[in-house]
Amino acid sequence: MKQTPRDKAILERMAPGVLCAEGFLGDDPRDLSEIIAADTAAVEAAGLTHEQIARSLAAAMKTAMAELGRPAAISEHVAAVWREGMGRIPSPWTGDGVFPKGELGLTDTRTGRTLTLTPLSVHLIAAHGFYQGRGSRYRLEPHDIIAMFELT
Amino acid sequence: MVQPLQPWLIVLLAAGISCAVTTVLAALLIVAERYMVNYGTCTIDVNDGARQLEIDGGDTLLGSLKTEGIFIPSACGGRGTCSYCKVKVLEGGGALLPTEEPLLTAEEIADDLRVSCQIKVRNDLKILIPEELFAVRQYRGVVERISDLTYDIKELRIRLIEPDTLTFVGGQYIQLEAPAYGDNPEPVYRAYSMSNPPSDDQAVETIVRLVPGGICTTWVFQHLSEGDEVTLNGPYGDFRLSDSNREMIWIAGGSGMSPFWSMIRYMAEADIERKTTYFFGAVQRRDLFLLDELTELARKLPWFEFIPALSAPGEHDAWTGQTGLITEIVDRHISDGRELEGYLCGSAGMIEAAHDLLRTKGLTDDRVFYDKFN
Numbered sequence: 181m182k183q184t185p186r187d188k189a190i191l192e193r194m195a196p197g198v199l200c201a202e203g204f205l206g207d208d209p210r211d212l213s214e215i216i217a218a219d220t221a222a223v224e225a226a227g228l229t230h231e232q233i234a235r236s237l238a239a240a241m242k243t244a245m246a247e248l249g250r251p252a253a254i255s256e257h258v259a260a261v262w263r264e265g266m267g268r269i270p271s272p273w274t275g276d277g278v279f280p281k282g283e284l285g286l287t288d289t290r291t292g293r294t295l296t297l298t299p300l301s302v303h304l305i306a307a308h309g310f311y312q313g314r315g316s317r318y319r320l321e322p323h324d325i326i327a328m329f330e331l332t
Numbered sequence: 333m334v335q336p337l338q339p340w341l342i343v344l345l346a347a348g349i350s351c352a353v354t355t356v357l358a359a360l361l362i363v364a365e366r367y368m369v370n371y372g373t374c375t376i377d378v379n380d381g382a383r384q385l386e387i388d389g390g391d392t393l394l395g396s397l398k399t400e401g402i403f404i405p406s407a408c409g410g411r412g413t414c415s416y417c418k419v420k421v422l423e424g425g426g427a428l429l430p431t432e433e434p435l436l437t438a439e440e441i442a443d444d445l446r447v448s449c450q451i452k453v454r455n456d457l458k459i460l461i462p463e464e465l466f467a468v469r470q471y472r473g474v475v476e477r478i479s480d481l482t483y484d485i486k487e488l489r490i491r492l493i494e495p496d497t498l499t500f501v502g503g504q505y506i507q508l509e510a511p512a513y514g515d516n517p518e519p520v521y522r523a524y525s526m527s528n529p530p531s532d533d534q535a536v537e538t539i540v541r542l543v544p545g546g547i548c549t550t551w552v553f554q555h556l557s558e559g560d561e562v563t564l565n566g567p568y569g570d571f572r573l574s575d576s577n578r579e580m581i582w583i584a585g586g587s588g589m590s591p592f593w594s595m596i597r598y599m600a601e602a603d604i605e606r607k608t609t610y611f612f613g614a615v616q617r618r619d620l621f622l623l624d625e626l627t628e629l630a631r632k633l634p635w636f637e638f639i640p641a642l643s644a645p646g647e648h649d650a651w652t653g654q655t656g657l658i659t660e661i662v663d664r665h666i667s668d669g670r671e672l673e674g675y676l677c678g679s680a681g682m683i684e685a686a687h688d689l690l691r692t693k694g695l696t697d698d699r700v701f702y703d704k705f706n
Contacts, residue, residue, distance in 0.1 A: 195515070196514075196516070197514065197516030198517070200545040200546065200547060201514075201515070201545050201546060201550045247643070248613065248643065248658065248659075248679075248681060248682055248685065249585075249614075249615040249619075249644075250615060250657065251644055263544075264586060264678070265541075265543045265544075265679065266586075266587060266678075266679055267522070267523075267543070267546075274431065274434055275434035277434065278414075280679070281543055283544055317544065317545055
């Protein structure tokens with residue numbers, strides 16, 4: 181697919197070492213629009229929207245952040261720990277603003293499955309349907325989020 | 333016989349030619365601006381005549397000021413992502429650029445603030461910057477010591493080479509340059525509070541906590557070694573002891589220890605006997621550090637109390653100290669804060685929670701201090 185200058189600028193900011201050490205695309209061979217389209221299809225197939233998924237993650241993050249690093253219970257089977265970080269990171273999409281550093285660890289206590297995300301991750305899902313490229317530190321599989329939060 | 337072109341093909345060809353022409357023209361403009369346009373000598377008036385800089389036009393305002401030895405805080409190295417390098421441009425800045433707009437609030441735009449890494453010096457300018465930035469210099473130093481304070485926090489000691497002395501006030505910070513390494517194509521700068529006392533002015537010490545995926549902290553943790561040469565600039569910031577003699581509450585977590593480790597040693601050296609209670613929060617015992625040193629200071633200094641607290645101690649910690657969120661501990665210790673001053677350093681979440689609490693204790697906002705770089 182043809183890239184607009186804006187797409188090119190976004191991809192440049194997603195590269196390793198520009199906004200964060202590892203970048204946002206991991207080793208995913210797909211281009212940005214393919215990644216977003218595939219994740220959008222998975223979310224729609226579950227009868228959900230990106231906003232609904234982001235809302236669940238944002239609520240968990242708010243609860244965990246208030247504990248300043250102390251483990252928090254999000255639900256009967258979801259535990260969370262907020263790991264604080266100093267400073268802020270901008271979005272690869274210019275104009276989105278800046279987001280606090282630090283990361284949230286979520287664990288499904290039934291399965292042991294874990295998810296790791298940041299405040300920027302939640303924004304990227306809500307605003308752009310972008311769950312990051314496979315192989316990146318903060319890649320989130322939509323079906324993992326849906327299963328952990330029992331969204332269907 | 334030649335077939336006439338299909339209408340859809342004509343439209344497609346026209347669109348393609350139009351795109352190609354636009355791209356070529358844009359490229360020509362960029363090349364012309366880069367290599368052919370001469371803006372001549374431009375004057376930058378800084379702080380109403382305090383400095384008059386004669387510079388060759390064409391560079392960014394941030395770059396031009398740096399060339400003249402005026403360092404504006406900038407974490408991203410001028411890529412227009414961090415929004416730290418704002419300065420007030422009174423004249424000559426031209427129209428607000430699309431790349432600046434997302435980085436400025438409506439109030440900042442109304443207040444003539446501009447993103448100095450985005451605007452180019454093409455004509456004379458009048459700008460206003462904080463006076464303290466005139467004292468900022470760039471330094472070369474050598475890493476004298478890297479020590480582990482916890483599993484994810486290191487202390488760096490950098491001996492200064494050129495210039496060899498940095499005059500600062502306890503609570504101020506420097507910007508450390510992480511050079512290009514690995515996939516990181518260009519240097520970036522990150523702010524770190526100095527942890528050594530101001531009397532130790534031939535070195536910079538700081539406390540660095542690993543940020544997962546962080547460009548600078550990854551470099552510190554995985555690439556930087558003792559003996560390496562580094563570049564930094566500073567000092568920055570107005571986080572420091574006030575001139576009053578009010579009793580103080582210090583609240584910190586993690587690498588937020590840094591400015592307080594500087595300030596308490598300064599107070600001890602200078603015999604500033606000002607009643608101070610330092611609340612330091614962590615999750616488990618493995619997250620605490622400098623406990624012995626601060627406990628010893630509290631034993632020696634009758635006006636200083638140190639209260640470390642764990643929010644979720646493990647059984648193996650055998651913790652007998654205060655337990656709870658650091659805000660809960662402060663809440664239990666302070667009943668009336670109207671005559672107190674609050675000093676905060678840590679993550680944005682901790683600062684917000686602590687500030688909210690101090691307000692409920694009667695501390696007015698003008699008596700609560702914290703660094704804005706977070």
